[in-house]
Structure formats: C-alpha cells, structure tokens
Amino acid sequence: MQDSFPHALELSRKEYNAFALIYRPGAQTACKDLARAIAFVFTHAEELEVDTSGYSLWGGSAGARMAAWLGSYGTASFGEQAYPQPGAVIMQYTGLGEVYGNEPPTYACVGDRDYIADERVMRWRIETIRSQGTPAEIEVFPGLAHGFGLGTGTSAEGWLDHAVAFWEENI
Numbered sequence: 001m002q003d004s005f006p007h008a009l010e011l012s013r014k015e016y017n018a019f020a021l022i023y024r025p026g027a028q029t030a031c032k033d034l035a036r037a038i039a040f041v042f043t044h045a046e047e048l049e050v051d052t053s054g055y056s057l058w059g060g061s062a063g064a065r066m067a068a069w070l071g072s073y074g075t076a077s078f079g080e081q082a083y084p085q086p087g088a089v090i091m092q093y094t095g096l097g098e099v100y101g102n103e104p105p106t107y108a109c110v111g112d113r114d115y116i117a118d119e120r121v122m123r124w125r126i127e128t129i130r131s132q133g134t135p136a137e138i139e140v141f142p143g144l145a146h147g148f149g150l151g152t153g154t155s156a157e158g159w160l161d162h163a164v165a166f167w168e169e170n171i
Contacts, residue, residue: 003060003092006150010160011058017050027065028078034066035078042083054087054171058163061116061146064094064108071104088167093117093146099128105135105170107163109156111144135170137162 004020011018019041023033034057045052057067071089076082091108095117108126110119119140129136141148141156151157 003063003147003149007058007060007160010150011164014164016164017048021063023063023066027062027069030062030066031069031073032078034070035075035080038070038075038083039080052084054167055084056088056090056167057086058090058092059094060092060149061094064091065096067091068094068096068098068103068106071106072100072102087171090163090167091122093122093148095121097121097125099125099132101132103129103132103134103136105166107137107166109139109141109159109163111141111146111148111156113144114146116146135166137166 008018008020019037021034021037023030041048041050042052057071059067067089068091071086074082074085085104088105088107091106093110093114106126106129108122110117110122112119123138126136126138139159139162141154144154144156148154148156151159
C-alpha cells in the first residue's frame with residue numbers, strides 16, 4: 001500500500017496512466033497476475049484510452065522483482081500472449097541479483113540502511129546491466145531503510161521525478 005497506490009496517484013498527477021496491481025502470493029503466481037494485467041491493458045487500450053507504447057513497469061520489494069522478471073522474460077513466459085517489452089523497469093529496494101542479458105532500461109533506488117535489500121546487490125545488478133549496453137541507473141539514499149515509498153521528507157524525496165525522467169529518456 002505504501003508503494004503501488006501512492007506511486008500510481010503521483011504518476012497520474014503527472015498525466016500518466018497508472019495501474020496498481022494486487023497480486024496473489026508466490027513469485028510464479030504473482031508474475032502470472034502481472035502478465036495478465038499487462039495483457040488486459042493491451043487488449044483494452046482503446047477502451048481504457050491509454051497508449052501502451054513505451055509503457056513502464058514499477059515495483060517495490062517483491063513487486064520490483066516481478067517487474068524485472070516480466071521485463072526480461074516477457075508475458076509469454078507467464079502464460080499470456082507475447083506483448084512488447086516495457087520501455088523501462090523502475091525498481092525500489094529489492095535484492096534481485098539476477099541479470100539475463102535482455103533487461104529493458106532499468107532505474108533502481110534503495111536506502112543505505114535497508115536490511116532486506118542490500119544496496120551492494122542492487123548496485124552490482126545495475127552496473128552489470130549498464131556494462132551490457134543497456135541504460136541503467138541507481139540512486140542510494142543515506143539513512144533510509146526498506147519501504148520508504150515516495151520518500152517525502154527524506155533523502156529520497158524527488159526520486160520518482162528522477163525515475164520518470166529516466167523512463168522518458170528511454171522510451
């Protein structure tokens with residue numbers, strides 16, 4: 001609740017269409033739910049009055065892993081028709097250390113006091129993606145632990161604007 005809904009609201013204030021997903025537990029099941037949501041948006045784009053070109057996937061913690069996996073593996077890997085890869089993946093505080101070589105442009109952020117998502121793992125992932133020629137960026141915020149959400153009133157304030165700028169540069 002501290003990630004999805006406030007982020008979607010903030011993005012909608014910036015005149016982007018934004019959807020929040022409540023997904024079922026379990027990595028595979030959650031990824032299937034996200035793949036289904038992507039399929040729904042693509043198949044109902046006209047009805048929803050959304051432009052799907054250059055879309056981005058955002059997530060915090062477990063949701064960030066889902067966004068990264070869908071960005072790399074694609075919707076077809078999770079039981080849906082193949083849809084275009086996102087224009088960017090925006091990840092907050094997750095310890096995902098896997099790199100597959102086909103990541104979309106990726107922005108990540110984390111606090112340096114996160115006891116769940118080690119900033120070194122996130123730095124390594126971003127540096128590895130970047131070394132493969134894909135745009136990737138990370139911000140590490142001093143004094144912040146896991147779950148800082150929008151970061152209002154903290155060292156992370158404004159990270160969402162940085163993430164939007166990164167996304168726009170990579171559409």
